[in-house]
Amino acid sequence: MTSPDATAARLPWDAADPYPYYERRRRDGDVVWDEHAAAWLVLGYEPAKRVLTGSGWTSDPLANPGAAPAWRAMDPDLLRHNILFTDGDDHRRLRGAARDVFTPGFIAGMTDGIEAIAAAIIDELPAHTEFDLMAEVAVPLPISVAAAWLNLDEESAAPLREESPAISAMLSDFSDAATVDAGAAAFTALVAEFLPLAADRRTHPGDDLLSFLAADPTVDLEDVVITAVIIAVAGHETTANLLGAAVLRLASTSGSHPVDGRLVTELLRLDGPVQAVARTATGEHILGDVRIRAGEPALVVLAAANRDPAAFDEPDRLHPERSDPAPLTFGYGAHYCLGAALARLEITVALRRILARGPNLRGDPVWRDTSAIRGPERLPVLFGR
Template identity: 30%
Template sequence: MSPLSPPSPRPDQLPAQHPEPLSYPFWTSEGLDLHPEYRQLWDKPLARVRLPYGEDAWLATRHEDVRTVLSDPRFSLATAVSRDQPRIGRMPRTGGGLIASDAPDHTRMRSLLSKEFTARRIERLREDIRRTADGLLDRMIDTGPPADLIEDFAFPLPMTLICELVGVPHSDHPHVRAWADTVCSGSATPETIQRRATEFFALMRGWVDTRRREPADDLLTLMVRACDKDGSVSEGELMGLLNELLVGGFVTTTNQIGNFFSLLLLPRDSEEDLMARLRAEPGLIPKAVEELLRYVPLLNGLSLPRYATEDTELGGVLVRAGEPVIVSPSAANRDPGVFDDPDRVILDRANNSHVSFGHGTHYCLGAHLARLELQVTLERVLSRMPDLRLAVPVDELRWRSKEFFSGLHELPVTW
């Protein structure tokens, strides 16, 4: 700091600002464009927002502020369970797993699974993922065009893989998908969610009981042993972890596969033909995955609220103890103060510090698995289907409206 620079204000010197809240999320009608409202917020302090349900919150959109909220222990995830948390759906989030806990409970539960999701351990799955992907593509090619890339590929690839890793019986895979569809929908009623939760958790208890009688080489056996023999997780925590693994293990990847290809297949007049370049330079695929993860705005205000545990300065605003903050990774990933030409897809972008998998201790447990699935998807689809193209005009693509994730209902393709 220069001797002439004024000292930074202490938190108790900052104004406690509570402007009129903005209506949030800023729903995008369709496509992968970032809502223009975010662009008005990068040069301002934190915004005050009001979600459809729960108390008002602060919204962080700048890259630096988002990373701070995601990593600073003064912002608590666990507190939300006991509060009228800001949210999109009517039912609040409950406790039980990683996304509702702070250290030391979060550290204890995560340590049980983290060694199973290291980059080295996940890399061993590359050939298995290729075989699964090729099997799905074989079926599409044998059936012949047109096909729905989401229903025929984007759903079954990551869902099959996470179910097999966990140890879910193949006959129950459709129940996993149905439950994920329910909890990720923005329109399911509390009565529907409660009824289906009762059914699905009963199903999970059946899998747990089976693994107690018949151990296997899977994550479910690992968790059951940790509960029964080590006592490192409780029965309730086991069920919460199992639920999070299954839903979080495929939903985001499914949507991103559809989003990636909707972008790659778009007609491009003056811009670079992204798909042609990736076919010509397949070595670019790992960097391309990171760039597409940065560019695609996946979350529609789904960011779980964190509560300040003490008065904290953030983005030039005093966030009082007990006030919730939500973050927009999608906005942070387009912050022009961090990314050069942020609204352009640059496949070989260097130093890509996106926050699509979060940041800090709650960094996505399955990030390495998701990366590998996306890399293999681009590799196999581009090599197996060199003439892949949209089977319908762009304006006929149906985007999900006012749901937790940006994504397509279907992606009709031909070749």
């Protein structure tokens, strides 16, 4: 999963509509220095791909000399064992343990289960009654999928539902020490809860993510659990926000579009929730006409790269038939999102059921008050049927 950056929460773009800020900065170039973030902003599509795929960069937040104090106060084990913040052999080892469970065949085999979960959540909501789509659908659906995917019974799934909000808040804002403390405590609680489960799955494996991870003897059980928690919580965070933004966009757009892979790709391009991912240079780089030196931080602004007019015609327009390059919403290269195919499947299944109910917006959305992850906090909707 992609993850927000420690510095991104301090950036001066508007949480509801960051795109005008990106375009103003793009006038100065595809790679610009931002005083607020104390980092290079990589706004262009091609430079973004170069950073995400090239050597000479690290994902370790502590490599950034200006890392927020909350990062440095965090338990180093949560960073050292975290698939989001490791590179090289450590990252390949953690990623390799989850490789088999993210094959197209395995994900396709989850379709019936996700359809059943979506039906239980969406189809049971009454027509002609206003409700908050985020609270009733967008947030609970991916959590329920994650619980099923980890093969958790109701008792084991309860801590995942209880602790996820604090972890999600931490992933959205690493600049607030209290938020980080609460998120780290929630993360530690989930690790303690799932360690015995992972140990049991290593001995008695099943057909689930936790068993696949635990089956690899080269991965410590603590790594197994941390990876499972990160995938579940970060996947829930991004899927919930993307689903809310997608419903808002489609309900506000005249005409209709078939919910297929092309539409989902276009929604990912326009409304990807993670605004930026962080890297720190470990060597000297030339990006465009900018020299970035070792030790200098960069924010790869995925949301800006996905609307780069040099890569996408009419970049602010919903155009599912476009044949432009793939968006960078799920990252690129070694850190490409493991759960991308699962997120696409969840969004596709949920959107088809929601649109079949004839959603009508019932007022303006309330957007999350963070620039690290964009998405509605509250979205009032009424089903017409």
